[in-house]
Amino acid sequence: MKLSDLLIYDYIIIQCHDNPDGDSISSGYALYEYFKNKDKNVRLVYGGRFRITKPNLIKMIEELNIPIEYVDELIVGDNEVLITVDCQYGAGNVKRFPAKNIAIIDHHQQEIYDVTMTEIKPYLGSCATVVWQMLLDEGFDVNQYKNVATALYYGLFTDTNSFVEIYHPLDKDLQDHVEYDINLIRKLKNANFTLRDIEIAGMALIRYSYIDDYRCAIFKAHPCDPNILGFISDLALQVDVIDTCVVYNETNVGVYFSVRSCIREVMASEMAAFLAEGIGSGGGNMDKAGGFIHEEKFDRQYPGMNKDGYLHNRIKAYFDSFDIIYHNNNNLDIERMVLYKKKNLTLGFVPVAEVFKEGTPLLVRSIKGDIETVSSPDTYFMIGITGEVYPISKEKFSKSYKVIDGPFQLKNVEYFPKVKNRKTGQTIDLRAYVKACISTKEIFVYAQPLAKNTKVFTKWDSSKYMSGKVNDYIAIRQDDIEDVYIIENSIFNATYQRIS
Ligand SMILES: [Mn+2]
Known part of the structure; x- marks a missing residue:
């Protein structure tokens, strides 16, 4: 719209x-x-x-x-x-x-x-x-x-x-x-809280319940602004034996809650969504998240249950709901997986020196974050199908990719990458400069659909897991059995073809 x-x-x-x-x-x-x-x-x-x-x-x-x-x-x-x-x-x-x-x-x-x-x-x-x-x-x-x-x-x-x-x-x-x-x-x-808010925070911290097995603490506060719940949970998380916590209050329209996590195995956003699944909404990001449970929906789905009991059970259920795979310690059996070949997708690339004079300091902004670099005739930017950008040397480019005719277009992409000249502040949309190429390398993976929700720590990011749902695919590179990752079901079907 x-x-x-x-x-x-x-x-x-x-x-x-x-x-x-x-x-x-x-x-x-x-x-x-x-x-x-x-x-x-x-x-x-x-x-x-x-x-x-x-x-x-x-x-x-x-x-x-x-x-x-x-x-x-x-x-x-x-x-x-x-x-x-x-x-x-x-x-x-x-x-x-x-x-x-x-x-x-x-x-x-x-x-x-x-x-x-x-x-x-x-x-x-x-x-x-x-x-x-x-x-x-x-x-x-x-x-x-x-x-x-x-x-x-x-x-x-x-x-x-x-x-x-x-x-x-x-x-x-x-x-x-x-x-x-x-x-x-x-x-x-500096006008964020009232004295009453601070009092509510203090009272909430006096009592808690604690789930030993998962080092998770639950606090209940009096009705207050959701921001106060966040403030309380920020404090609670700093306790040495608390890895994750949930702070909530009950109002007559429902339950507001705040979730925090400081361990890589739990993304607060995911836990919040799980707690509210089907009866409200929850989300946020890795460390901090929040949500709301709708009173009427709760009563319909869990008649007679109290909120404390529900949250307790649901938090336990969350921790029991997933498997974790660490790339360097996975016990996936490739013998039982199917071999697939990655289809040759068209990627975008930009020879940086064609856009910016050599030596220009640049900030590349893409969906995957900001990268700072300097323009050089030896650097190309590669653009992937979700709009992610990564610099690559000209030499590596010519070894791994072949230039093809026609434009490179991204449909329905959240954010098309931009490059900012850090000296002048001028920003350039890469759309006008991008050309198309395809990989000349063949990539094979062993893959199978997931039978249980799974979190994978890949060799490329040890701080954040990839989350897979039942029927998404777990894949292992044939040429590197430590390169384990998850591919969403629909993307898998569009980008891989079965070999064996
Ligand atoms: Mn908002």
Whole structure:
């Protein structure tokens, strides 16, 4: 969906989720200014049981003059559109107001499928990033609106744990690009908690339950802002005998929880998703994640069960649900696996010196992260099918690849790589320069579908596992039996062909 698609409506209502956070407010506010600018009648609202009380949010709203209103009831006319931001219309965390025309702009896992006008990018760190990209696509430069720029920056800041948990290149682009009010951001950073919040945190830490076998601790807090749950779990994780922890509270709409992990065998995001599976939503990243369990769905699925009992059992079930394979200590039996050959896929490449003068310092930004390098006639950038970039020497390139005719195109790719000249700050989209090649090497693997969920530590990354689900494939390179990895079922079928 594009923002300009919504310009057919003259009345536009933007709704944040209940208990709005910095991200939801900033995303809604940026949209508000965009539509105002297009001479629309716009309102920015939120509903639910609680009014905004967090000191940083009150300050943000005051200082940036954000016209957000609390509403108990809302009438959305048939010629009006209701846009939910940082949440999905019909989901548990946003009050449902009857509306005929609905749009969703969000960055959480999709949970609502009956709305057609949506822009949902679950891989992004904040909804502010989704909105920022949509504004860019419309040629709306947020740096012309300092309050909008500051709001979006703060939205990303609050949703990525102060930029600590920022991974996606687009999130980094937002962080680098917007010209925000540094003094206001500094003030907001230091108005995060009330005295009551600190008291809740203190009380939650007094009692805990502990699962010895898995070095996992569970804490229960009084009803509070989800940010406080994160604060408590950050503290708890620093205890020497706690490797993972879950902090939660119960409200009458459901359970909010926060998950932390400091061991490589558990990704907090995965554990959070597991805890809420089928009855809510959960996610985040490797170390930090959170989620919500929907009260009604819980009651339907687990009638009569208490939440403490559920969380206990579910956490144990999580630890029992997967196998772990370490690349250098795997007991996979290649005799029982099937031999496959990797199909020769077209890859992209860019001879760097054709774009940048020799010696130019460069920052390459791709879906797999940032790489710093310097332009040289001996360096090529390779671009893989998911948009990942890796530098390769010209010599190695000519040994392993052959140039072919025709363009190299990536369809539906999350982020096409960009290169920034670190001296001038100028950014270049590689799309204009990329050429196509294919591998001249033949790659064979032994593979078999997984019978159980499996985590694999490959020889290429010892800190982070690849996660495979039942029916994904576990593969071993024929020429290197320590090169073990997982290939998602659909990708496997598209890229490998059976030999034996
Ligand atoms: Mn958000």
